[in-house]
Amino acid sequence: MKVFLLNGSPHANGCTYTALDEIARQLDRHEVGCEIWQIGAKPLAGCVACGGCRREPNQCTQGGEAAEVIAKIKDADGVIIGSPVHYAGIAGNLSSLLDRVFFAKDSFAGKPAAAIVSCRRGGNASAHDRLNKYFTISQMPVVSSQYWNGVHGNTPDEVRRDLEGMQIMRTLANNMAWLMKCIKAGRDAGIAFPEPEPRVGTNFIR
């Protein structure tokens, strides 16, 4: 059983990483494996709506990192995406990548997911909401914690001193491990994810 953790910050070992690392340590206590994947600091292209992924699902003409992330999410039992708060939203590079990942994927349905954010002072709730939107349009059960999943700090040390934030991360890890185990127990007992109806698309044209 493993969780894929995506660090959407340009800082490999910054505040977002510190929160994700706290989650990974707690998941380890539940004997759940983890990979923390960092987005890097070079600019990433956004979705150009070329439709290439409609012809070749799980691939993206804009760059290999989207296909890599799709494969890692599909291979994991759960996913956690972390972002620093940039102007009350998520980091620009992460937005570019996730638009392509979630548009190009064939399905992440039934895979538990959680978002976490790190900010110095404000805008964490809107950034958290934005990340959750990717999951809630993709039939992914959203895992929650004892408070909205965020830490406060401008440095890793400040984040570690946000004791409540650190506890929120550990509770989130506990809940993620619990849900993944429940889903596996259900699958082993023959409870499959619901079969989808044929897709209806209504573009508000009458």
Ligand SMILES: Cc1cc2nc3c(=O)[nH]c(=O)nc-3n(C[C@H](O)[C@H](O)[C@H](O)COP(=O)(O)O)c2cc1C
């Ligand atoms: C471009 C930019 C915009 C930011 N906007 C906000 C903001 O709106 N609210 C806030 O509290 N912090 C803001 N910050 C601070 C970061 O969110 C904060 O330092 C975060 O913990 C850094 O995480 P990281 O080390 O993982 O990158 C901003 C930082 C940058 C670089």
